[in-house]
Amino acid sequence: xxxxxxxxxxxxxxxxxxxxxxxxxxxxxxxxxxxxxxxxxxxxxxxxxxxxxxxxxxxxxxxxxxxxxxxxxxxxxxxxxxxxxxxxxxxxxxxxxxxxxxxxxxxxxxxxxxxxxxxxxxxxxxxxxxxxxxxxxxxxxxxxxxxxxxxxxxxxxxxxxxxxxxxxxxxxxxxxxxxxxxxxxxxxxxxxxxxxxxxxxxxxxxxxxxxxxxxxxxxxxxxxxxxxxxxxxxxxxxxxxxxxxxxxxxxxxx
Amino acid sequence: xxxxxxxxxxxxxxxxxxxxxxxxxxxxxxxxxxxxxxxxxxxxxxxxxxxxxxxxxxxxxxxxxxxxxxxxxxxxxxxxxxxxxxxxxxxxxxxxxxxxxxxxxxxxxxxxxxxxxxxxxxxxxxxxxxxxxxxxxxxxxxxxxxxxxxxxxxxxxxxxxxxxxxxxxxxxxxxxxxxxxxxxxxxxxxxxxxxxxxxxxxxxxxxxxxxxxxxxxxxxxxxxxxxxxxxxxxxxxxxxxxxxxxxxxxxxxxxxxxxxxxxxxxxxxxxxxxxxxxxxxxxxxxxxxxxxxxxxxxxxxxxxxxxxxxxxxxxxxxxxxxxxxx
Ligand SMILES: Cc1cc2nc3c(=O)[nH]c(=O)nc-3n(C[C@H](O)[C@H](O)[C@H](O)COP(=O)(O)OP(=O)(O)OC[C@H]3O[C@@H](n4cnc5c(N)ncnc54)[C@H](O)[C@@H]3O)c2cc1C
Ligand SMILES: Nc1ncnc2c1ncn2[C@@H]1O[C@H](COP(=O)(O)O)[C@@H](O)[C@H]1O
Numbered sequence: 001x002x003x004x005x006x007x008x009x010x011x012x013x014x015x016x017x018x019x020x021x022x023x024x025x026x027x028x029x030x031x032x033x034x035x036x037x038x039x040x041x042x043x044x045x046x047x048x049x050x051x052x053x054x055x056x057x058x059x060x061x062x063x064x065x066x067x068x069x070x071x072x073x074x075x076x077x078x079x080x081x082x083x084x085x086x087x088x089x090x091x092x093x094x095x096x097x098x099x100x101x102x103x104x105x106x107x108x109x110x111x112x113x114x115x116x117x118x119x120x121x122x123x124x125x126x127x128x129x130x131x132x133x134x135x136x137x138x139x140x141x142x143x144x145x146x147x148x149x150x151x152x153x154x155x156x157x158x159x160x161x162x163x164x165x166x167x168x169x170x171x172x173x174x175x176x177x178x179x180x181x182x183x184x185x186x187x188x189x190x191x192x193x194x195x196x197x198x199x200x201x202x203x204x205x206x207x208x209x210x211x212x213x214x215x216x217x218x219x220x221x222x223x224x225x226x227x228x229x230x231x232x233x234x235x236x237x238x239x240x241x242x243x244x245x246x247x248x249x250x251x252x253x254x
Numbered sequence: 255x256x257x258x259x260x261x262x263x264x265x266x267x268x269x270x271x272x273x274x275x276x277x278x279x280x281x282x283x284x285x286x287x288x289x290x291x292x293x294x295x296x297x298x299x300x301x302x303x304x305x306x307x308x309x310x311x312x313x314x315x316x317x318x319x320x321x322x323x324x325x326x327x328x329x330x331x332x333x334x335x336x337x338x339x340x341x342x343x344x345x346x347x348x349x350x351x352x353x354x355x356x357x358x359x360x361x362x363x364x365x366x367x368x369x370x371x372x373x374x375x376x377x378x379x380x381x382x383x384x385x386x387x388x389x390x391x392x393x394x395x396x397x398x399x400x401x402x403x404x405x406x407x408x409x410x411x412x413x414x415x416x417x418x419x420x421x422x423x424x425x426x427x428x429x430x431x432x433x434x435x436x437x438x439x440x441x442x443x444x445x446x447x448x449x450x451x452x453x454x455x456x457x458x459x460x461x462x463x464x465x466x467x468x469x470x471x472x473x474x475x476x477x478x479x480x481x482x483x484x485x486x487x488x489x490x491x492x493x494x495x496x497x498x499x500x501x502x503x504x505x506x507x508x509x510x511x512x513x514x515x516x517x518x519x520x521x522x523x524x525x526x527x528x529x530x531x532x533x534x535x536x537x538x539x540x541x542x543x544x545x546x547x548x549x550x551x552x553x554x555x556x557x558x559x560x561x562x563x564x565x566x567x568x569x570x571x572x573x574x575x576x577x578x579x580x
Contacts, residue, residue: 013396013529014550024395095364096374119360122396124532125376126355127364134368139333139443142361155447159514160330160357161274163452163507171443179514180501213406215373219389220402224557225380228544232562240563241573244545247561253464253522253543254487254578 001055001149003045004106005079006116006128007038009063009070013121022221023090034070037117039077039185041178045115046078046186048149056080060106062098064089068201075196076188082201085209091218093206095127100211102128103135105204113154114175118143126177133175141170145181260349262293264317265300265339267354268307269330276354276414278421281315283414284352286381287388293349296320298342300335302328305434312430315422319432320346325439329449332361337440340369348409355413357514363413373405377532379418397530397554416513417536455516456508462492465520467511467538470498471527471548471567478504480571481526487578494518496528512537526567530555547571 012031017024034042042059049055059074061067062085071082085101087093093101106114114136116129126142133140145165146157154170159179170176188196231247233240248254264284267274281297288295297319299308308321324338339362343351351366353359355377367374380391382402390412394401459465466485468478478493485491495505497512511518513533523541527548528534535558538544546559547567556562563570 014553016550016552017395017398019399024399095376096368099368123394124397125364126360127367127374127376130360130364131368131374134365140365141444142332143357157450158357158361161269161514162516163454163510163514164269165450165452166330166446167448167450169445169447174443180497182501182503184502215405215407216375216403217406218401218403221394222391222400222402224393224397224400224554226557227539228558229560230556230562231560232556232564237565237569237573238577240565241570241577244561244563244574245578248522248545251543 004111004114008035035121041115043185076193084201087206099131104209118179129177140175142177143179144176262350263348264297279419282419316428336362367411372409464488464491464522467494469496469528
């Protein structure tokens with residue numbers, strides 16, 4: 001069984017950002033990581049591999065040169081192969097463009113199962129996975145919290161509103177997007193990291209891949225909307241605690 | 255040029271024979287989008303027995319509604335819905351298609367956009383009117399910024415963030431027309447085997463006047479004890495959590511607040527170490543008073559808070575407990 005996992009490298013969510021001229025720039029030090037749902041998708045692929053030893057897991061990331069760090073971590077966690085589609089960081093590609101690039105390479109590889117995150121942590125679109133499936137003509141199931149693979153079918157459980165779930169069978173080849181669940185991503189192992197050091201990811205230039213013209217345009221970037229008063233408490237920890245207690249008492253909440 | 259009216263088509267969301275509230279929010283969004291583009295607002299209900307729900311939409315919104323009977327579509331099935339819509343929407347002259355940015359909408363909308371060769375804008379939270387038609391705002395960059403988008407081609411598929419648009423007031427506004435369409439079962443490669451009901455929200459959570467909510471920022475399970483003691487300061491309080499805290503097993507899934515968990519509206523919501531992802535805040539934004547404690551001054555939750563405390567939560571809650579004598 002051949003598995004492909006799509007990984008996006010994102011900034012650490014807790015980084016501080018400056019909004020300048022319609023561009024959001026992180027203040028240094030600039031730290032990056034694998035988007036959390038994608039790490040869970042990789043974990044699910046590796047769990048399948050634990051059960052089906054002949055399975056091979058390929059990790060793929062589209063991004064700037066830094067994306068290689070994400071791929072090295074994936075190899076460290078146990079992926080067998082890494083593919084880097086090198087693309088400039090700005091302007092951020094639209095989801096259909098990302099899907100088209102990935103499809104252009106993956107379409108010829110004969111993967112049995114493609115895994116993506118339910119959504120990227122930063123962009124929160126939930127789009128690249130299902131669009132990739134549609135481009136490749138594969139069935140897709142999103143928001144999957146449990147999966148079990150047989151030889152030519154998959155049984156999955158997907159989550160819906162209010163915690164309801166749905167069990168489905170899926171013909172392979174197929175694509176699933178992973179929602180978080182009790183499984184936590186494993187840590188890289190030393191032996192895998194040593195192997196990763198010696199492995200060079202396959203690099204493909206995005207400009208060499210076919211993609212349609214973008215169908216949407218980002219016109220502007222703005223600070224988030226403040227929907228409530230947002231009184232920021234000042235002072236040291238004790239003073240802030242004192243102030244909060246006073247506010248809660250004033251409002252008869254305490 | 256065709257003389258046919260172009261349409262905005264709202265795809266109703268429903269489960270267990272009832273319309274999901276987000277359907278009315280989609281209609282509210284539709285009213286902000288359609289006029290500038292001179293589109294007729296319409297709705298579609300897909301299912302095995304769509305008539306009663308289509309009648310309800312037509313009656314309560316006044317819009318023309320198609321009751322689309324899809325053979326075998328007894329429950330939500332993303333692939334069947336996507337294939338049925340891909341065939342149907344061009345016939346309806348759909349220029350704009352609206353679905354919910356929910357677990358269901360996300361299961362069909364992006365793939366449908368690809369099938370239709372449509373522009374796609376997910377998670378729309380507000381609409382602004384420009385000279386060249388509407389533009390759409392959505393959260394991006396971890397909720398630390400908003401981006402404004404326009405389509406460059408048509409048709410356009412949009413998903414609308416649940417909770418972002420004021421739902422139309424209930425009541426009868428005049429009968430819209432209902433038309434029936436029947437479709438045979440689409441050729442699916444996925445099959446729904448079973449529907450499993452969720453455990454349901456913790457009973458105490460809905461009743462509590464104060465909800466103390468733990469996020470991943472709690473860091474360690476032991477720190478939940480601090481939150482428990484803070485809850486003990488109030489006469490009617492319950493502990494709740496964001497998704498990751500429930501995934502870790504520190505709290506039960508019945509205590510999860512958000513899109514795939516419970517919706518709460520206590521008098522006071524104390525968000526501790528929660529970043530403020532939309533899938534969480536949709537479950538608590540109706541709270542009376544919101545206090546957020548987070549070490550990241552730019553955390554999105556602060557935009558939804560009445561009081562913002564930029565602190566390490568263990569240090570802050572310890573100080574709070576000491577001062578309150580709890
Ligand atoms: C389809 C779908 C459905 C979903 N449904 C839900 C749902 O129902 N409910 C839900 O909650 N989520 C849901 N999610 C997940 C959601 O998108 C977020 O990933 C989740 O809410 C994040 O939880 P969090 O804020 O606790 O964690 P994080 O986003 O990791 O945030 C942790 C926060 O803690 C802060 N912090 C860290 N250390 C400290 C400290 N010492 N002191 C103070 N603050 C600190 C950080 O600055 C950060 O802001 C869903 C996702 C999808 C895709
Ligand atoms: N740059 C990227 N490289 C590889 N995979 C990506 C990239 N961007 C998004 N994805 C995949 O698509 C999923 C959904 O992303 P999004 O549509 O941005 O929410 C992610 O969880 C990844 O699995």
